[in-house]
Amino acid sequence: MTASALPEDFLTSLKPDSVLGVAVSGGGDSMALLHMLLQAGVLVRVATVNHNLRDEAQAEAQVVSAFCVTHGVSHDVLHWHWDGTGNLQDQARRGRYRLLSDWAAEAGLDCVALGHTADDNIETFLMGLSRGAGLDGLSGMQASFSRGGIAFHRPLLHARRSELRDILQGAGITWRDDPSNDDPGYQRIQVRQSMSALETAGISAEQILMSLSNLQATRRDLNAELAAEVEDHVRLDRGDLCFDLHWLEAKSAESQRRLLNSALQFVAGQDYPPRGVKMMRVLADLRQKSVLHGCLITSDDAELRVGRELNAVAELRVPSTEVWDQRWSVAGTHSKTTEIRALGEAGLSQCAVNWRDTGLPHASVLASPSVWEGDRLLAAPLAGWANNWSLTLRQHDCEYLEFVLSH
Numbered sequence: 461m462t463a464s465a466l467p468e469d470f471l472t473s474l475k476p477d478s479v480l481g482v483a484v485s486g487g488g489d490s491m492a493l494l495h496m497l498l499q500a501g502v503l504v505r506v507a508t509v510n511h512n513l514r515d516e517a518q519a520e521a522q523v524v525s526a527f528c529v530t531h532g533v534s535h536d537v538l539h540w541h542w543d544g545t546g547n548l549q550d551q552a553r554r555g556r557y558r559l560l561s562d563w564a565a566e567a568g569l570d571c572v573a574l575g576h577t578a579d580d581n582i583e584t585f586l587m588g589l590s591r592g593a594g595l596d597g598l599s600g601m602q603a604s605f606s607r608g609g610i611a612f613h614r615p616l617l618h619a620r621r622s623e624l625r626d627i628l629q630g631a632g633i634t635w636r637d638d639p640s641n642d643d644p645g646y647q648r649i650q651v652r653q654s655m656s657a658l659e660t661a662g663i664s665a666e667q668i669l670m671s672l673s674n675l676q677a678t679r680r681d682l683n684a685e686l687a688a689e690v691e692d693h694v695r696l697d698r699g700d701l702c703f704d705l706h707w708l709e710a711k712s713a714e715s716q717r718r719l720l721n722s723a724l725q726f727v728a729g730q731d732y733p734p735r736g737v738k739m740m741r742v743l744a745d746l747r748q749k750s751v752l753h754g755c756l757i758t759s760d761d762a763e764l765r766v767g768r769e770l771n772a773v774a775e776l777r778v779p780s781t782e783v784w785d786q787r788w789s790v791a792g793t794h795s796k797t798t799e800i801r802a803l804g805e806a807g808l809s810q811c812a813v814n815w816r817d818t819g820l821p822h823a824s825v826l827a828s829p830s831v832w833e834g835d836r837l838l839a840a841p842l843a844g845w846a847n848n849w850s851l852t853l854r855q856h857d858c859e860y861l862e863f864v865l866s867h
């Protein structure tokens with residue numbers, strides 16, 4: 461397929477007359493994506509995230525805005541502000557996806573397209589080598605995934621960055637690349653700059669893309685086999701994931717690792733799996749109680765349970781109208797001072813009912829979301845005391861386990 465064509469299966473997957481959300485930073489890749497979608501006659505609505513970290517960001521959004529005005533396309537600028545916690549790059553990426561999925565949901569859009577390219581995939585593969593990554597880390601980005609209930613697509617994974625720039629130049633379209641795309645302080649940029657040295661050693665971009673395609677096929681097959689079995693052997697228990705232990709123990713180490721990674725990412729609301737070394741310790745003895753990735757892994761004779769660990773959420777407080785721990789929201793009589801927090805021992809002692817009647821383990825109850833007003837507990841739905849508040853589990857973005865989560 462040439463870079464100038466969008467994949468046929470992507471275009472046919474779009475519902476007729478539906479509007480596609482497009483995330484456009486103003487850089488060459490996403491500007492080319494927008495141009496190609498318009499050329500293909502797709503109805504679009506565009507969003508640009510201003511992370512409010514660089515002075516140039518406003519000018520980049522302006523480039524997108526001007527293009528959208530010329531083409532009669534609706535364009536929204538979404539603002540993100542760093543709260544100073546966590547790793548900045550990681551928080552900015554998470555914040556961007558959250559803003560984009562909230563924007564899409566509010567605008568009634570089912571899907572959002574992103575401008576990741578074949579070059580991004582090559583760089584991700586090479587960066588994976590530096591971590592000693594396995595099949596998942598080396599097989600590149602997926603063409604689609606879901607986040608916050610919105611489907612995200614990457615229809616340019618076949619296209620090379622240089623080809624996209626040629627398309628833009630040919631069409632007389634201007635773009636504005638983020639200057640950090642040239643900053644050798646980032647590993648991605650070092651990798652990008654070392655491509656010519658690799659080519660000299662006989663490792664070309666085309667060969668890496670061929671390996672990526674082989675790895676992706678293997679990954680797809682493996683996942684499909686697991687997904688088919690998960691239905692009968694994994695259950696969702698009020699936010700915890702419970703595996704049939706005998707079934708899990710009989711699986712290969714690689715399958716166990718994939719399933720547990722997925723469960724840990726789901727329960728902890730993380731985009732990334734835990735470090736391989738830590739996971740190897742857990743796999744060495746599945747029946748051993750362990751804490752990994754902010755989750756507690758426990759087992760009895762029948763089941764292995766992955767639940768949230770209290771320490772990971774003990775300090776987490778959000779207004780009751782917001783999402784807690786990436787995945788829980790509550791409905792009830794909100795006020796300016798009502799908050800969601802982990803129940804903890806302090807909450808459990810105020811609980812008006814006996815939590816043991818819920819059948820949930822003590823640790824899961826302690827780490828469960830509860831509603832507070834100051835020091836007063838208003839509700840603890842997973843401890844059996846809903847008190848006119850209801851709880852919804854929001855996150856459904858999880859490979860292999862999708863079937864379980866949709867039931």
Ligand SMILES: Nc1ncnc2c1ncn2[C@@H]1O[C@H](COP(=O)(O)OP(=O)(O)OP(=O)(O)O)[C@@H](O)[C@H]1O
Pocket residue numbers: 483484485486487488489490491507508509510511556573574575576580638641
């Ligand atoms: N600030 C942003 N606003 C909207 N979408 C964004 C933003 N940053 C990234 N994206 C989306 O994510 C894709 C990949 O992000 P990446 O960080 O690789 O972007 P980039 O290097 O700025 O690429 P591009 O050249 O497309 O702007 C982009 O092509 C775009 O679809």
